[in-house]
Amino acid sequence: MARASQTEVAVLGGLSVQPMTGYALREAIRDVLGHFWSESYGQIYPTLANLERQGFVRRQDAARTGASTFAITPSGTRRLEELLAQPVQAAPPRNGLLLRLYFGRHLGPAACRTLVQAALAEAQDALKRYAEIRAEIEGQDSEDRDYWLLTVSAGEHSARAAQAWAHDALSTLAELDDPARTRPGRTS
Amino acid sequence: MARASQTEVAVLGGLSVQPMTGYALREAIRDVLGHFWSESYGQIYPTLANLERQGFVRRQDAARTGASTFAITPSGTRRLEELLAQPVQAAPPRNGLLLRLYFGRHLGPAACRTLVQAALAEAQDALKRYAEIRAEIEGQDSEDRDYWLLTVSAGEHSARAAQAWAHDALSTLAELDDPARTRPGRTS
DNA sequence: GTCATCATGTAAACCGTTACATGATTGT
DNA sequence: ACAATCATGTAACGGTTTACATGATGAC
Incomplete structure (x- = not known):
């Protein structure tokens, strides 16, 4: 239960809209959530790997070539709902x-x-x-x-x-x- | 020239108002800058030690008891002006x-x-x-x-x-x- | 064929918080 | 005496960015 970072919310949420590669996910977060959220590759790929291990996302089209599309699973959707319900943790202000x-x-x-x-x-x-x-x-x-x-x-x-x-x-x-x-x- | 964190601005700025202990500095930052800035002990004490080594602040009243008051030096004031003039680095949004x-x-x-x-x-x-x-x-x-x-x-x-x-x-x-x-x- | 873009991943570095250890001072 | 607060510092941890290494794909 340790891993409960908000990155998971962004990743699962993104995949709840449509299946995507890690790369596309990052672009989507930048372009669509850009005015209130950001994630870097260094966060996204390890998070995807974790979520896959836990069965919350699965990898499709893992063709012999690297690129693979991730899709959210039913348990992943439940996990997303759970994470969304957790209290918003306010970041310390730094302006x-x-x-x-x-x-x-x-x-x-x-x-x-x-x-x-x-x-x-x-x-x-x-x-x-x-x-x-x-x-x-x-x-x-x-x-x-x-x-x-x-x-x-x-x-x-x-x-x-x-x-x-x-x-x-x-x-x-x-x-x-x-x-x-x-x-x-x-x-x- | 590596160390140019914004913590230095807060610390030097705080001491530019009046000399203070590290503890008082943290309280002042919480109470006065609290709505747009925050610092923890883990940042303040090492930063004070660095600034002292560089001659930007000096320790007064280092009585045999631990507590010591820090004051900004003339070169520290110049350093503060220099740091203030540096471009504002926008933190990645996370709401x-x-x-x-x-x-x-x-x-x-x-x-x-x-x-x-x-x-x-x-x-x-x-x-x-x-x-x-x-x-x-x-x-x-x-x-x-x-x-x-x-x-x-x-x-x-x-x-x-x-x-x-x-x-x-x-x-x-x-x-x-x-x-x-x-x-x-x-x-x- | 070569350039831009798509794509995956990791390692190092950085920044910052939290928790802890420790002890002096002050008020009751 | 003892509790609250003042005070200093550090160690461990966690999250995040950056830079790098690597290679496939598609457009021209």
Whole structure:
């Protein structure tokens, strides 16, 4: 019962949508879950091997050539349900941008603005990507559709919040950089 | 030049506010940076030892009893500025809640709602804490004040976004759970 | 035939947490 | 005296990324 990493959830979940090779699984995770999840080969292949040993996935088309497609088994589906029901374990927060801004006095307002501008650009990129993903999901008629849209919506809310915050932060930093511009009385 | 972890930023930054013991530093990071950063003893003590070897911090009051207070040195301040200027390295995303919701069909709408409700409660707690922190920071007159408020503002935006999303998500999930309630035509 | 991509896997390194061992200080 | 908290450190463990080695397949 030791192995209960969230990687198993991602792997079994991915295979629950459709059978795939390890390589395709990684691509799918990057492209589809990319805005809230990531896995590397170093995680995926050993996890697949474990899951196979336990009978939760099975290897099809193991032709003489390396490539083999993995499919989830009925017991694997049960295992997935079990893992999904486990409590979400919150990762300790680590936000490099906020860490820098907190000590921003040592960095100066101008450099801070550059950092925030980068964050703003990122948020705007993200919003564009979400619009595309949303359109794509809304187009199809899967049972999963509404659940998938839930995660897109989370991304959208979060990106809009980042955008709004960045605007606020930029005007605060502009004042710190040049108080004269907003307090015309003090030209000293 | 190998050691350039962000832990050094947190440690040097903390000591730039005031000299502290390793223990106090950890408490300060938990209490003050807690909503966007975390460090454990296993990181802090070795990092302090490294920084001391490099002359970026020095140990005062190394009385015969174990406890010693660390202070940042002038070269440590320069080092901090250098580290702050380095590009923010984005951590790979890992959101356990969204991972579960994406595969929510296997979990069922009711269990998903429980998850989202927990997230909503968390966001509301966070907003309360931010209000307190904000009041406290606004009360003082430090040079750092405006930078510190920037990070609080980021937390507030993010928590409000989480709150709004959770509300949306809960009504979506309610429909999935019992379509009759919102589509009275189909009682089948 | 050769280049890009698909595909599998492993080893080393890194980062970080947890748990433990240990002991001083302070309040009751 | 004893309990709680302050304080320092380390060892073990676990999870994750990166880089590497290797080779098949398909397009041009």
